[in-house]
Amino acid sequence: MTKKDPPAGNPALRSREWFGTSDRNGFMHRSWMKNQGTPNRAFDGRPVIGICNTWSELTPCNAHLRGIAEAVKLGVIENGGFPVEFPVMSLGETLLRPTAMLFRNLVSMDVEESIRANPIDGVVLLCGCDKTTPALVMGAASCDLPTIVVSGGPMLNGKFRGRDIGSGTNLFSMSEEHRAGTLSAQAFLEAEAGMSRSAGHCMTMGTASTMACLIEAMGLSLPQNGAIPAVDSRRTLLARDSGFRIVDMVREDLRLSKVLDRRSFENAIRINAAIGGSTNAVIHLLAIAGRTRIPLDLADFDRIGRHVPLLADLMPAGRYLMEDFYYAGGLPALIAELGELVDGSAATVTGRSLAQNIEGTVNWNPEVIRPRANPVVKDAGIAVLRGNLAPNGALIKPAAATPALLKHRGRAVVFEGLQDFRTRIDDPALDVDADCILVMRNVGLRGFPGMPEVGNMPLPRKLLESGVRDMVRISDARMSGTAYGTVILHVAPEASLGGPLALVRNGDFIEIDMENGRLHLDVSEEELDRRRKDWTPPPRKATRGYEGLFLDHVMQPDTGADFDFLVGQSGAEARENAH
Ligand code: FES
Numbered sequence: 001m002t003k004k005d006p007p008a009g010n011p012a013l014r015s016r017e018w019f020g021t022s023d024r025n026g027f028m029h030r031s032w033m034k035n036q037g038t039p040n041r042a043f044d045g046r047p048v049i050g051i052c053n054t055w056s057e058l059t060p061c062n063a064h065l066r067g068i069a070e071a072v073k074l075g076v077i078e079n080g081g082f083p084v085e086f087p088v089m090s091l092g093e094t095l096l097r098p099t100a101m102l103f104r105n106l107v108s109m110d111v112e113e114s115i116r117a118n119p120i121d122g123v124v125l126l127c128g129c130d131k132t133t134p135a136l137v138m139g140a141a142s143c144d145l146p147t148i149v150v151s152g153g154p155m156l157n158g159k160f161r162g163r164d165i166g167s168g169t170n171l172f173s174m175s176e177e178h179r180a181g182t183l184s185a186q187a188f189l190e191a192e193a194g195m196s197r198s199a200g201h202c203m204t205m206g207t208a209s210t211m212a213c214l215i216e217a218m219g220l221s222l223p224q225n226g227a228i229p230a231v232d233s234r235r236t237l238l239a240r241d242s243g244f245r246i247v248d249m250v251r252e253d254l255r256l257s258k259v260l261d262r263r264s265f266e267n268a269i270r271i272n273a274a275i276g277g278s279t280n281a282v283i284h285l286l287a288i289a290g291r292t293r294i295p296l297d298l299a300d301f302d303r304i305g306r307h308v309p310l311l312a313d314l315m316p317a318g319r320y321l322m323e324d325f326y327y328a329g330g331l332p333a334l335i336a337e338l339g340e341l342v343d344g345s346a347a348t349v350t351g352r353s354l355a356q357n358i359e360g361t362v363n364w365n366p367e368v369i370r371p372r373a374n375p376v377v378k379d380a381g382i383a384v385l386r387g388n389l390a391p392n393g394a395l396i397k398p399a400a401a402t403p404a405l406l407k408h409r410g411r412a413v414v415f416e417g418l419q420d421f422r423t424r425i426d427d428p429a430l431d432v433d434a435d436c437i438l439v440m441r442n443v444g445l446r447g448f449p450g451m452p453e454v455g456n457m458p459l460p461r462k463l464l465e466s467g468v469r470d471m472v473r474i475s476d477a478r479m480s481g482t483a484y485g486t487v488i489l490h491v492a493p494e495a496s497l498g499g500p501l502a503l504v505r506n507g508d509f510i511e512i513d514m515e516n517g518r519l520h521l522d523v524s525e526e527e528l529d530r531r532r533k534d535w536t537p538p539p540r541k542a543t544r545g546y547e548g549l550f551l552d553h554v555m556q557p558d559t560g561a562d563f564d565f566l567v568g569q570s571g572a573e574a575r576e577n578a579h
Contacts, residue, residue, distance in 0.1 A: 123140055134211060134288060140256060205481065307381065383395070398514060428462055433463070
């Protein structure tokens with residue numbers, strides 16, 4: 001440790017380890033920063049606020065975050081802090097191959113080590129596109145500094161020939177119409193231009209909006225972070241207010257661990273049901289809970305969220321979009337409608353409770369945010385299914401499914417992976433009818449690898465042409481939060497680890513019974529044992545580099561898909577100086 005002068009400012013600030021000495025190292029730490037025009041007063045003991053930015057032109061949903069960062073900086077400076085913006089790897093859902101999920105844990109490591117290795121007293125996390133939010137929160141949680149999240153906000157409503165269209169949701173539906181021959185190529189191209197017409201992330205209640213809302217629900221952002229459109233000036237104001245607030249949070253030593261507790265996660269589960277949130281939230285909440293060592297398991301989602309009503313009438317489960325949600329009152333109005341279903345005593349970054357934060361909130365549009373007496377769906381929470389096909393659980397989002405298919409027995413049509421599915425799904429000779437169950441395996445975390453969002457398999461063209469629009473589909477993959485259908489996901493253990501999904505054969509019968517949480521492969525135990533003995537694992541997909549690390553250490557989706565060695569916290573104590 002370096003020799004230190006009596007530090008100016010708060011001696012407890014970890015940034016004083018870098019900037020609070022008058023020796024050679026203090027010279028070095030300050031002098032190089034001064035090449036950016038930084039004045040001496042920046043080093044007088046004021047809180048140093050890191051602004052962790054996932055800006056990237058390859059992540060279109062986050063491409064405006066440099067502007068948001070400037071607003072955060074203004075707020076930090078207004079309140080006497082010293083802002084320092086730093087980049088971390090960004091993850092864009094639409095461009096990254098094979099799937100952004102493969103890199104969520106990598107980004108969390110980037111965030112954790114960037115925070116811990118630098119002279120930062122508090123951190124503002126700038127995120128937006130799906131995986132950027134959980135990745136940043138996971139990394140920050142393992143450091144446990146004062147932390148506040150600023151989401152980039154959703155895009156404005158998509159527009160197409162006089163009506164609203166939603167990111168992802170209408171991509172999927174219009175793609176099926178195009179394949180069925182009921183939507184022209186010209187119309188399809190027009191929709192492409194009208195769907196994404198402003199800065200921001202998907203404006204359906206997909207994973208990005210879900211995570212932004214759940215971060216607000218857990219108290220990790222200022223109120224209204226979940227829904228303000230990216231280009232609404234109130235988003236810029238929220239960023240500026242967040243910059244102002246984080247400086248006070250450092251002064252109050254209001255660390256992330258003082259905000260998050262079991263109540264935060266229970267609220268997030270209930271609110272996820274009430275907003276019709278993404279199934280991906282299950283994996284991300286489990287991973288964040290793992291970093292904070294707050295007990296949470298898959299059964300909690302069923303037990304706590306299952307009978308919560310869907311109140312937000314938003315795509316993909318409903319009709320409206322995030323812009324409408326914000327104008328109706330946003331998440332505070334929805335929380336107010338939920339009443340005693342939400343634990344208002346939970347802490348938030350404002351220093352006030354969740355209930356105090358929403359005092360005086362009004363629901364301006366009960367069509368968009370339904371009152372509890374008139375929900376979109378009565379029991380909307382994500383359901384956990386178990387049985388001999390998914391001993392460690394599988395998920396279904398009932399609000400996005402066809403009710404008549406939630407209790408169903410059907411003949412399995414099995415695909416060995418994504419390539420096999422793409423090759424055969426539109427084959428006129430494929431032996432499939434509307435009552436069949438499409439099964440795809442080897443698309444899990446290790447099997448693919450990365451567990452891509454392919455669980456909402458497109459339907460066979462010949463069935464689309466005959467008017468079929470939904471079928472039961474089962475896989476060890478994930479599904480985009482913007483997608484819909486009777487889709488059973490996250491089957492664990494996954495097939496490439498020898499989970500029972502690997503043993504299903506064409507023609508087997510499968511039973512689902514959502515009400516009773518059952519997913520059953522109707523094949524005798526003796527026959528399954530025989531098949532198990534014959535089963536050989538698929539070849540490992542990578543031997544080196546990050547993918548090799550991923551295959552060696554990723555946990556299964558029922559425990560959050562984090563790396564086994566990243567669970568927990570290492571804190572943010574300043575490391576020994578080696579200069
Ligand atoms: Fe980024 Fe949907 S692609 S949020």
